[in-house]
Amino acid sequence: MHPQPIPNQEVRLPELQEKQVKLFIKREDAIHPYISGNKYRKLKYNLIEAKNKGFDTLLTFGGAYSNHIAATAYAGKEARLKTVGVIRGEELSSSWRENPTLKQAHENGMQFHFVSREAYRNKTHPNFLTELEENFGRFYLLPEGGTNTLAVKGCEEILTENDAQFDFICCCVGTGGTLSGLINSAKSYQTVLGFPALKGDFLKEDILKFARNDNWKLISDYHFGGYAKINKDLIDFMNQFKLKTGIPLDPIYTGKMLFGIINLIQKDFFKPGSQILAIHSGGLQGIQGMNLELKRKNLPKLDI
Incomplete structure (x- = not known):
């Protein structure tokens, strides 16, 4: 497996300019056409x-x-x-x-x-x-x-020296392996924020098995009801985000994380001048299947 070089893409939205916050997305979804993120x-x-x-x-x-x-x-x-x-x-x-x-x-x-x-x-x-x-x-x-020890080792390679400029590293959380890798490789002055896609506090214990530093916290307000739960607000946000930025998100993980980040920016969670890096963990292959579910539920489709 040979990865493509991974770019950090700046997100340009009026609310970011208004709050004087910079947001970049590390396009790990572009790492490989099938084994992404x-x-x-x-x-x-x-x-x-x-x-x-x-x-x-x-x-x-x-x-x-x-x-x-x-x-x-x-x-x-x-x-x-x-x-x-x-x-x-x-x-x-x-x-x-x-x-x-x-x-x-x-x-x-x-x-x-x-x-x-x-x-x-x-x-x-x-x-x-x-x-x-x-x-x-x-x-x-x-x-x-x-997620296991070797998986966390691989995730420790997501951040590079070029990412040292960021104040916050944001990541969606499923089993906690990716977040643990980021915690271990982030600089001491960086704060790692995890956005769980599942309900429940059990993740903290799983992360503590692998994480070596304490520069992190979980933001548990954006799971939309639990794993694979989705509603019209999230669908509208993801479709608008793609239209405005050209960046597709997945409904299970990255869509919820970005919804959370933008909402926190609007609520002044990040002070002016903050630089945020969000990790795009891939998962776009699941959109096709989710659209079948959305059709059954009479909800709008996600743009592919």
Whole structure:
């Protein structure tokens, strides 16, 4: 996997000028056409480890529109490793071909194992893993969302010396691996803000397992009701943001983060003269699937 150079793109909006705040977006979504954003970073050292230890199969977990599933399938194909996706939701076993994420993952060689939501909750239990090994043979295990020590190591490479000018580093949070990497590599004078896409305070403990510094805080007001929850306000914001800046956002993570950042700017959270860097963690492949859901709910579509 060879990444493209990652630009920091300045966002020019009237409210930023009015509040005398500068906002840039690190376009990690441009890192690779299929293994984009933080998924590239999380997989980088795990793929090296899998090959060094002689594994020929990667096994991981995810839901219907999982960016991690899509990225692992393509990364495995590129690295000539077989991939197995344990997918949450037995009902998908008969309809996965209509799901753009799973269809693409299958085309990239991934084999699926569909399990009930109840069984999925036990995915880290030794008996469950033993059963998977009996079915699929020896495999290199990637956790759901891809977060482990090697993933955090990869995410520590997101920031470069050119990013030392920023006062705030902003990142959306799923499992906490990307945020942990940023916390570890940020300068001591920089504040790292995490915007969780899920409800609940459990993330703090997960982040503390990997984060070595205390220059961070979670902003938990912009999850829109929980993971993969979305409403018309968020859709309108994302479509307007793309129209005004040319930058597409995903509805699960980056859309919520940018909504939060702009809202905080409007509320004077950042003092005049602040420079903010927001990390675009990719995830754009999920828009197609989300638009199918929005159509079913009679909500406006997201611009692709």
